[in-house]
Amino acid sequence: MTAREEILGRIRTALGPDRAAPAPIARNYRTADDRSAAQLLDVLTDRLEDYKATVLRCAPSEVAQTVASALQATLGEHPEADVVVAPGLPADWRPDGATEDDGRPAVELAGYAATVTGVSVAVAETGTLVLDGSPVCGRRALSLLPDCLVCVVTGDQVVGGVPEGLARLEPLAPLTMISGPSATSDIELQRVEGVHGPRTLLVVLVG
Amino acid sequence: MKVALFATCLVDTMVPQVARATATLLERLGHEVVVPAGQSCCGQMHVNTGYRHEAVPIVANHVRAFAGAEAIVAPSGSCVASIHHQQAAVARRAGEHALADEAELLAGRTYELSQFLVDVLGVTDVGAFYPHRVTYHPTCHSLRLLRVGDRPLQLLRAVRGLDLVELPGADQCCGFGGTFAVKNADISTAMLTDKMANVLSTHAEVCTAGDASCLMHIGGGLSRLRAGTRTVHLAEILASTEEAVNPQQSTKPSVPA
Amino acid sequence: MPAFGTGSGAVALRFRYRKRESAMTAVFLGIPTAPRDVGHLRGDQSFPDAARGALRDGQLRANLGHATSTIRAKRARVVGEVPDWAELREAGRAIKAATMARLDEHLIALEEQVTARGGTVHWARDANEANAIVTRLVQATGADEVVKVKSMATQEIGLNEALEAAGITALETDLAELIVQLGDDKPSHILVPAIHKNRSEIREIFARTIPGVDPELTDEPRKLAMAARTHLRERFLRARVAVSGANFAIAETGTLTVVESEGNGRMCLTLPETLITVMGIEKVVPTWRDLEVFLQLLPRSSTGERMNPYTSLWAGVTPGDGPQDFHLVLLDNGRTAVLADEVGREALHCIRCSACLNVCPVYERAGGHAYGSVYPGPIGAVLSPQLTGVEDNASLPYASSLCGACYDVCPVAIDIPSILVHLRAEHVEAQTRTTPEAAAFRALSKVMSSPRLWHLAQRAAGLGRFLARGKPTLPAALPPPASKWTRTRDLPTPPRETFTQAWAREHGR
Numbered sequence: 016m017t018a019r020e021e022i023l024g025r026i027r028t029a030l031g032p033d034r035a036a037p038a039p040i041a042r043n044y045r046t047a048d049d050r051s052a053a054q055l056l057d058v059l060t061d062r063l064e065d066y067k068a069t070v071l072r073c074a075p076s077e078v079a080q081t082v083a084s085a086l087q088a089t090l091g092e093h094p095e096a097d098v099v100v101a102p103g104l105p106a107d108w109r110p111d112g113a114t115e116d117d118g119r120p121a122v123e124l125a126g127y128a129a130t131v132t133g134v135s136v137a138v139a140e141t142g143t144l145v146l147d148g149s150p151v152c153g154r155r156a157l158s159l160l161p162d163c164l165v166c167v168v169t170g171d172q173v174v175g176g177v178p179e180g181l182a183r184l185e186p187l188a189p190l191t192m193i194s195g196p197s198a199t200s201d202i203e204l205q206r207v208e209g210v211h212g213p214r215t216l217l218v219v220l221v222g
Numbered sequence: 223m224k225v226a227l228f229a230t231c232l233v234d235t236m237v238p239q240v241a242r243a244t245a246t247l248l249e250r251l252g253h254e255v256v257v258p259a260g261q262s263c264c265g266q267m268h269v270n271t272g273y274r275h276e277a278v279p280i281v282a283n284h285v286r287a288f289a290g291a292e293a294i295v296a297p298s299g300s301c302v303a304s305i306h307h308q309q310a311a312v313a314r315r316a317g318e319h320a321l322a323d324e325a326e327l328l329a330g331r332t333y334e335l336s337q338f339l340v341d342v343l344g345v346t347d348v349g350a351f352y353p354h355r356v357t358y359h360p361t362c363h364s365l366r367l368l369r370v371g372d373r374p375l376q377l378l379r380a381v382r383g384l385d386l387v388e389l390p391g392a393d394q395c396c397g398f399g400g401t402f403a404v405k406n407a408d409i410s411t412a413m414l415t416d417k418m419a420n421v422l423s424t425h426a427e428v429c430t431a432g433d434a435s436c437l438m439h440i441g442g443g444l445s446r447l448r449a450g451t452r453t454v455h456l457a458e459i460l461a462s463t464e465e466a467v468n469p470q471q472s473t474k475p476s477v478p479a
Numbered sequence: 480m481p482a483f484g485t486g487s488g489a490v491a492l493r494f495r496y497r498k499r500e501s502a503m504t505a506v507f508l509g510i511p512t513a514p515r516d517v518g519h520l521r522g523d524q525s526f527p528d529a530a531r532g533a534l535r536d537g538q539l540r541a542n543l544g545h546a547t548s549t550i551r552a553k554r555a556r557v558v559g560e561v562p563d564w565a566e567l568r569e570a571g572r573a574i575k576a577a578t579m580a581r582l583d584e585h586l587i588a589l590e591e592q593v594t595a596r597g598g599t600v601h602w603a604r605d606a607n608e609a610n611a612i613v614t615r616l617v618q619a620t621g622a623d624e625v626v627k628v629k630s631m632a633t634q635e636i637g638l639n640e641a642l643e644a645a646g647i648t649a650l651e652t653d654l655a656e657l658i659v660q661l662g663d664d665k666p667s668h669i670l671v672p673a674i675h676k677n678r679s680e681i682r683e684i685f686a687r688t689i690p691g692v693d694p695e696l697t698d699e700p701r702k703l704a705m706a707a708r709t710h711l712r713e714r715f716l717r718a719r720v721a722v723s724g725a726n727f728a729i730a731e732t733g734t735l736t737v738v739e740s741e742g743n744g745r746m747c748l749t750l751p752e753t754l755i756t757v758m759g760i761e762k763v764v765p766t767w768r769d770l771e772v773f774l775q776l777l778p779r780s781s782t783g784e785r786m787n788p789y790t791s792l793w794a795g796v797t798p799g800d801g802p803q804d805f806h807l808v809l810l811d812n813g814r815t816a817v818l819a820d821e822v823g824r825e826a827l828h829c830i831r832c833s834a835c836l837n838v839c840p841v842y843e844r845a846g847g848h849a850y851g852s853v854y855p856g857p858i859g860a861v862l863s864p865q866l867t868g869v870e871d872n873a874s875l876p877y878a879s880s881l882c883g884a885c886y887d888v889c890p891v892a893i894d895i896p897s898i899l900v901h902l903r904a905e906h907v908e909a910q911t912r913t914t915p916e917a918a919a920f921r922a923l924s925k926v927m928s929s930p931r932l933w934h935l936a937q938r939a940a941g942l943g944r945f946l947a948r949g950k951p952t953l954p955a956a957l958p959p960p961a962s963k964w965t966r967t968r969d970l971p972t973p974p975r976e977t978f979t980q981a982w983a984r985e986h987g988r
Contacts, residue, residue, distance in 0.1 A: 017602070018601075018602040018603060018604045018608060019590075019602040021602075021604055022586075022602050022604060022760065022809070022811045022815065023583045023586070023587070025510045025811065025815035025816075025818075026582050026583040026586075026760075026815055026818060027583055028508050028509075028510060028815075028819070029508065029510060029815050029816075029818040029819035029824075030579075030580065030582070030583075030818065034580060034581075035580070036580075037576065037577030037580040037581060038573060038576070038577065039573075040570055040573040040574055040577060041566075041569060041570065041573065042566075042570055042772075043563070043566040043569070043570070044563040044566040044567045044570060044772070044775075045562070045563050046771075062785060065785075066784075066788070118799060121749070121750055122716045122750060125712075125716060138786075140785065141775075141778075141785040141786035142785060142786065143786045148797060148800050154799060154800040154801070155745065155748075155749045155791070155800055155801055156749050156750060156800075156801075159742065159745050159746065159749060176775075177771050177774050177775050177786075178768075178771040181767070181768070181770055181771045181774070182768075182771075186729065186732040186734050186767045186792075186794065187596065187732060187733075187734070187794045188794075188797075189791075189792070189793045189794075189797045189800050189801055190790075190791070190792040190793075191745065191789065191790070191791055191792075192774075192786070192789065192790035192791075192792075193788065193789060194784070194785070194786035194787065194788050194789075195788050196788065197740070197741055197742040197788055197789070198740050198741065198788045199654050199700075199704055199740050199741045200550075200671065200740065200782050201653070201654040201655035201658070201671050201673060201741075202654070202673075202678055202681060202700040202703055202704070203542070203545060203546050203549065203677060203678060203700070204546040204547075204549045204550045204553075204671060204674065204782075205549065205700055206782070206784070207700045207701045207704055208701075209701065209704060209705070209708075210654060210704045210707065210708055210740075210741035210742055210743070211652075211707075211708055211711065211712075211715070211741050211742035211743045211745075211746055212741065212742025212745060212788070212789060213742075229978050229979060231927065233978065234937070234977045234978045234979050235937050235940050235973065235977055236940075236971060236973055236974070237971065237974075238974050238976070238977055238978035238981065239978075241978035241979075242978055242981075245982070257978075257979055257982045257983075257986075259930065259979060259983055260930040261930075261979065262926075262927045262928070262930065262933040263927045263933075265927075268920060268923070268924060269900060269904075270881060270900055270903070271903060271907075271916075271920065272876075272900070272903030272904045272905075272906055272907035272908075273904070273907060273917070273920045273921075273924065274900075274904045275904075275908075276920055276921055276923075276924035277924070279924055279925075279927075279928035280924055280927045280928050282928060283927065283928040283929070283930070287930070308900075362880070362881070362882035362883055362884075363883070365883075366882070366883035366884070366886070366887055367883060393884075394840055395840045395880050395882035395884070397840070397880060398880065399879070399880025399881055399882070400880075400881070401877075402877065402879065402880045402881070403963075403964060404960050404963035404964055405527065405877050405963075406526070406527050406530065406841070406877065406878060406880075407527075407963040407964070407966065407967070408527065408530060408531045408534050409527075409530050409534065409841055409844055409845055409878075410880065411966075411967040411968075412534055412844045413840050413841075413844065413880070414967070414968070438970075438971065439968060441969075441971075442952075442964075442968030442969040442970060442971070443967065443968045443969075445952060445968075445969040446955075446967065446968055446969050
């Protein structure tokens with residue numbers, strides 16, 4: 016007998032011959048949010064800042080400029096080519112001279128100082144940005160290896176809670192949920208920011 | 223109301239003054255108290271130590287002893303919790319379905335003292351007088367299984383002369399846990415030490431609770447430390463009046479001569 | 480409980496019991512528990528003995544007291560701000576119960592979906608089989624080093640030791656796991672394996688073991704985290720194989736989930752060519768929607784955060800993004816034996832948040848090592864004895880005062896105290912000879928179920944007054960088992976007359 020057959024057989028033995036139908040699952044928790052878009056943006060900002068992300072709000076026409084000045088503030092004077100962007104990032108969001116991720120070996124992305132990507136969904140209540148591997152978000156290594164991550168979020172991408180966020184996502188895509196910069200609570204259960212992932216998270220909120 | 227008093231095995235055998243105080247209090251509030259002679263134990267110690275089969279005849283005895291009672295009151299959160307959460311279950315597991323049904327019905331009419339006073343009788347001021355500095359330990363089973371909440375505190379706040387001080391880390395277990403206190407005596411003692419430190423930090427003269435078992439544990443530790451603070455059951459405080467302030471200590475310090 | 484003086488030398492009264500009608504145990508059904516020769520589910524000492532040693536370690540107790548009180552406050556704050564926590568908790572419980580009721584079907588669906596998306600699914604009956612599968616998969620890549628994401632399942636089966644025996648270095652990349660590995664220590668907590676170490680002890684371990692570490696390294700947590708980053712960075716970039724666990728696997732889509740904080744998980748899940756995920760079979764959840772419940776319950780219960788910094792989700796292989804060779808190892812190792820126990824199977828609902836450890840007064844004082852298993856604390860006390868068979872971890876179900884704090888904080892409402900009590904009974908009923916304790920409890924049962932015998936026994940207890948010789952408490956030096964009480968607490972002298980006797984006398988009966 017294969018291990019598969021044996022384990023499945025054990026499960027059937029364990030559960031016995033007359034299995035009752037599982038009780039229906041009551042989903043009486045919140046799955047919608049009646050807060051206005053503006054309120055959600057405020058909540059998202061509050062939650063992101065609580066986890067030591069830097070949040071910059073701007074108008075749709077000011078994205079590239081806001082990204083550039085945020086990078087300037089974080090990296091100081093830096094070669095323009097030190098910044099790598101997701102291949103599908105809109106042209107008017109890109110800082111001047113940035114490199115586009117062209118699918119080179121992933122480890123080479125570690126050589127860049129900063130990354131700029133879009134997001135798929137943002138969850139206000141938990142301060143979570145979700146990247147889904149689409150061209151505007153880029154592959155997973157892109158938002159991981161450079162030490163500074165800039166995410167551009169548009170107002171229509173912001174939802175209230177986790178259920179609304181997950182409902183907008185494609186379960187088969189490679190997803191990364193990001194809530195603040197890399198952190199650890201492993202020393203005396205105190206949270207400190209900055210371990211293996213990007214130590215700086217800049218979020219540009221559009222609208 | 224005619225109230226059947228379940229003294230519990232521990233109180234009846236070791237600290238009878240707690241059952242006496244419960245009876246005195248209920249009578250003072252104008253109720254008739256009966257004490258069924260056939261009572262012994264709820265079976266909790268057997269169930270919690272792993273002897274659930276052996277608990278069944280004890281449950282049967284309890285159900286027999288209190289059959290027909292209108293309301294049953296016990297000065298113990300832990301025993302009432304066992305009656306509510308364990309008796310029917312162990313009977314059912316043993317195939318004693320009729321007993322389980324009876325135990326369930328009886329549990330529906332069984333109350334922990336503070337719940338009975340506040341929820342059934344609707345009183346918080348029982349007319350007590352107790353001129354002492356007191357801190358209250360909310361025992362685990364009263365707190366988490368019975369959810370008595372702040373009922374004991376409501377009762378204590380209404381006691382004249384009583385100076386109620388908050389116990390730091392109140393929701394932490396005292397380390398009693400029935401046979402845990404002997405099977406894991408060292409951990410139990412470590413938990414007791416921290417509980418006593420918190421009790422002593424209040425400078426209270428008395429630590430009270432709704433469970434004689436936990437009080438015997440805390441009181442036994444305080445007595446061994448030669449601490450001045452003693453443990454007194456909630457029923458004894460509520461039974462005290464201007465005419466009769468005579469709370470007996472559960473555990474008096476045994477200072478060598 | 481020694482308060483009852485019914486005689487420790489009680490005669491074993493013969494007592495017949497109705498045969499159990501629901502004797503559905505794993506042993507009876509022939510479902511094997513986790514094997515003895517491998518893994519980390521059994522300790523060398525009983526819990527009380529191990530705890531006695533731990534209690535003497537003042538540094539340990541200070542570290543644990545500080546860490547657990549910090550996390551308790553954080554958890555309480557972020558759980559308190561969720562208005563529908565009770566509803567989420569109930570949904571979490573119900574999803575897990577429904578999953579277990581159809582576990583075979585969900586695993587088959589998961590296998591189909593993972594396979595359809597380019598992954599390979601392996602089934603492992605026990606730790607030895609899982610270790611052999613992973614070792615073979617690593618060897619097939621030609622790599623002699625793997626990077627690991629913190630995973631309870633691989634700790635449980637002793638994968639690192641198995642890989643080492645095959646000449647493969649397993650590098651733990653979670654900060655706390657790294658501390659444990661560098662310190663040649665054992666994990667003591669589900670979430671924070673190095674919770675028993677404080678910052679200065681961690682500094683010492685890093686200074687001693689990390690080659691080329693900054694000699695000026697301080698014990699500031701941020702500096703320590705930076706030292707780990709520097710130490711591991713190059714290893715992540717060169718890694719060809721990663722081994723991970725999984726927090727959730729979604730049957731209907733084949734999506735795997737790893738919840739983490741540091742980014743070491745993302746490094747492992749993203750950069751190597753080959754990813755091997757070892758997952759207990761109970762980690763499957765039926766639908767994508769179920770995640771919306773667990774991703775709210777887990778971080779708040781675990782690290783006391785609204786959301787953990789990183790959650791990675793992947794389904795099979797994505798061309799051009801992440802590992803192109805993905806293996807999922809589904810591990811039994813005693814889980815089906817747990818499933819066979821109608822009461823105990825709730826322990827399989829655990830999502831490994833460790834909230835129960837953080838609130839447990841026993842864990843806080845004894846620490847994780849005293850439990851002897853990679854699963855410590857309240858959940859470990861119900862899970863380990865079931866995975867191994869209760870006789871191999873017989874002291875663990877008693878390692879609790881049944882205070883119930885664990886049940887209150889459990890995000891999927893596992894009634895741990897009730898399972899503890901159930902396992903105590905399983906242990907008692909597994910004994911083939913009558914222990915002195917069993918004899919005493921059987922005698923006491925006989926006595927307590929007969930008012931006549933009970934009153935006689937109460938009179939006998941009253942004889943304890945002679946021991947007290949007029950003092951209000953009994954002597955501190957009583958024979959065992961009463962000595963276990965009287966060593967640290969006084970025992971009141973029994974009264975002359977019980978309440979019920981006095982009442983009967985006064986009321987003329």
